[in-house]
Amino acid sequence: MxxxxxxxxxxxxxxxxxxxxxxxxxxxxxxxxxxxxxxxxxxxxxxxxxxxxxxxxxxxxHQRMTLDPGQYDLERPPSPELLTDVMRALFHHISDDRTGWLALLELRLEAIRRPELQGALTETLRTNLNANIEGRRESGIPGDDTTTVLLYYAMTGVILEHLTVPEVLARFDVDELIAAFVNRSLAES
Missing domain, CATH: 1.10.10.60 (Homeodomain-like)
Incomplete structure (x- = not known):
């Protein structure tokens, strides 16, 4: 090659x-x-x-969708506000690469029919989720592993709606929804 x-x-x-x-x-x-x-x-x-x-x-x-740490100030003390800012930055970064997200959705659908792709995609997504869990642990941001998983999938759902059928969320301020995800998830941890 x-x-x-x-x-x-x-x-x-x-x-x-x-x-x-x-x-x-x-x-x-x-x-x-x-x-x-x-x-x-x-x-x-x-x-x-x-x-x-x-x-x-x-x-x-996944490389394209990785958030550049320069997009938010990690020098701030770990806090719910920092976590909210990171989640918002992630949402806007991925929203700006609509094509990448839609292609990932297509890959997920294709993985249903291709076991070898499903294996590779599962490993990539699992690695990504674990990196999020480990990143939260290392950063000292409040919450626990379950908080990270809940936020990961809450964001996945919001991004899915926003990029495929945006009118569903048209009456909501997505940045406020993200703050609510964070606050409610942390309240439970």
Whole structure:
């Protein structure tokens, strides 16, 4: 396989665009080549097969969605307010990459039909969840592991609604909902 990492990243980003727009059935090497604006056959030189492409898309989406710590002030003392700010920053960061999130949803659906993709995606998502749990522990932010899991899935649901059927939440201030998630989760821990 070809090793030009910049081109590989561009192809994976193009695959994310295709996946979000056309779904898993529309994700072909040719569609990726067209989206990336590269010669026909380029994607097939970078990925062994479609499963390889899907797995690399899954890994790269999570890199794109990772929140840059520079987006919030971690120098502040751990507090519910800091946790709320981090959760809000995460929501807005992911909302700004709607394509990445929609592609991840398509990957989740495709994983139902592809056990090898399900295994890889399960591992990636489990690693992500565990990193969130460990990050909260290390930061000293209030709450416990269950708080982290509850907030993780509350955010997943809000992001899902916001990016797929935004009118459902139109009458709510999402930043206020996030603050309520945090406050109510911490009250229970």
């Amino acid at each position: 070809v090793q030009n990492t910049e081109r590989r990243t561009a192809l994976v980003d193009a695959a994310i665009e295709v996946l979000a727009r056309d779904g898993a059935r529309g994700l072909t090497f040719r569609a990726v080549d067209v989206e990336a604006g590269v010669p026909k056959g380029t994607a097939s030189n970078y990925f062994a097969n479609r499963a390889d492409l899907l797995n690399q898309v899954g890994a790269h989406i």
